[in-house]
Amino acid sequence: MIRHFISSDWKLEHASIRQESFLTSQSFSSIDAVFIDPKRIYDYWIQDIPPEKDGWRRTYSDRDRGFGQTLSRLMEKRRSETADLLYKTGGILVCRLWPRGEALQVVNQGGLEEHIDRYSWLPAVSLVDRHHQLSFPANGRFLSRTGEDVLLAGTGNPFEDYLRRFEGKIVYRAVYRDLLSTPIDRFAQVLAYNKAGDIVALQIPFDEGRLVLIPPIEGASPTSEASALLEAVSAMDFRPAFSPEPDWLPAYSLPDEDELRDEVSRLIGRRNKLAHKVEELSAQLDAAAKYKRILYTKGRFALLPVVQEAFRTLGFQVSDSRYDLLLESEQGDAIGIVRASEQARIGLDSYQRLLSWVDSARTKGEGPSKGILVVSGSRELDPRRRPTQFTPEVLRGCQSQGFCLLSTYELFKLVREALTEKDKARQANSRQMLLECVGQFHSNS
Helix, strand or coil: CCCCEEEECCCCCCCCEEEECCCCCCCHHHCCEEEECHHHCCHHHHCCCCECCCCCEEEECCCCCCHHHHHHHHHHHHHHHHHHHHHHCCCEEEEECCCCCCCEEEECCCCCEEEECCCCCCCCEEEECCCCEEEECCCEEEEEEEECCCEECCCCCHHHHHHHHCCCCECEEEEEEECCCCCHHHCCEEEEECCCCCEEEEEEEECCEEEEEECCECCCCHHHHHHHHHHHHHHHCCCCCCCCCCCCHHHCCCCCHHHHHHHHHHHHHHHHHHHHHHHHHHHHHHHHCHHHHHHCCCCCCCHHHHHHHHHHHCCCEECCCCCCEEEECCCCCEEEEEEECCCCCECHHHHHHHHHHHHHHHHHCCCCCCEEEEEECCCCCCHHHCCCCECHHHHHHHHHHCCEEEEHHHHHHHHHHHHHHCCHHHHHHHHHHHHHCCEECCCCC
């Protein structure tokens, strides 16, 4: 059987998927599965219609040359096509989950207003049991949230396999909630959620058709993502539509059912405990391995904090100041500067800045006269294979001023020794060596 797929404003590269735009795409109802990214839908109005004093963007039908009515008809057309896709043909609609975005108010003659947003083209579905009702999308809230803490629900749904394939590349930008706090899992299938319990992936039944809301993937190739989506859609053909269990069903038990259910509950409990332990140990591992960042990171938000922590581990008191480093200890004090680069050598500008800091402190008599220049050149190379990481002029300047020229690799070795030995006398000796060093520092390890 020949299958027809289109991708609407979603870059997917596959011979079976036809690339379309939301504005000009062929009818959704003529397709077996539609993949749509609604992120750019509100570009149709947000760039040309500024917000009014109350913050709303409005277009007035009596003077916008038909723009509002054209947009309204487009949304109605896509809504009708999508309803036919889901209700009449049993098709699949896969939609990326974003916040609704800034809405447009279309003000018609007589003052009637129509609100249009990213999801105005979605058809309605009402799912009811004896105690609850799910009205979608009327009661749906696409709340703006950003995170990477995606937890799969373990339903066995093929779209969970899609999410699992791109684990580590999922960055959700919105979560789904129901306005009336309806228990979603009574009507739909939650595929993934975050640590707070917010829904980040969801499958909603429309009779035999299915709407799948999934978070965006970052850093994946359009080819690999297209293949994974087609595999999920293909697998859906062999699975029955989702039907929630009625509340009277437990009265109809089968042999061994209770024992198996209890065993599943025990295993789930063990799994949750193991997951908590893994999370706890992972946090400890991150803390234990943080000093490795000395060897390859750069900048005030990655390298500088861990260098400061490294000096604290050596027994220095690192004070907040306008300097990168203001080090104090029983053996003496120092001002330090930290520089890292992909270039092989750190140049004179870093040395001159350190000299300016130290000279100012000397002149005012308000700070130490010792300078320590911490450098990391050729960051992409193994530290043991890096060439000289500073220019000859920097070395001569440090020697003439009595400054210590310290590579991040040498600092790493000092920290590793301090963490291994935990000997205060050896830490004091390391501090003394750094403060007495003139020129390039070489540790004994």
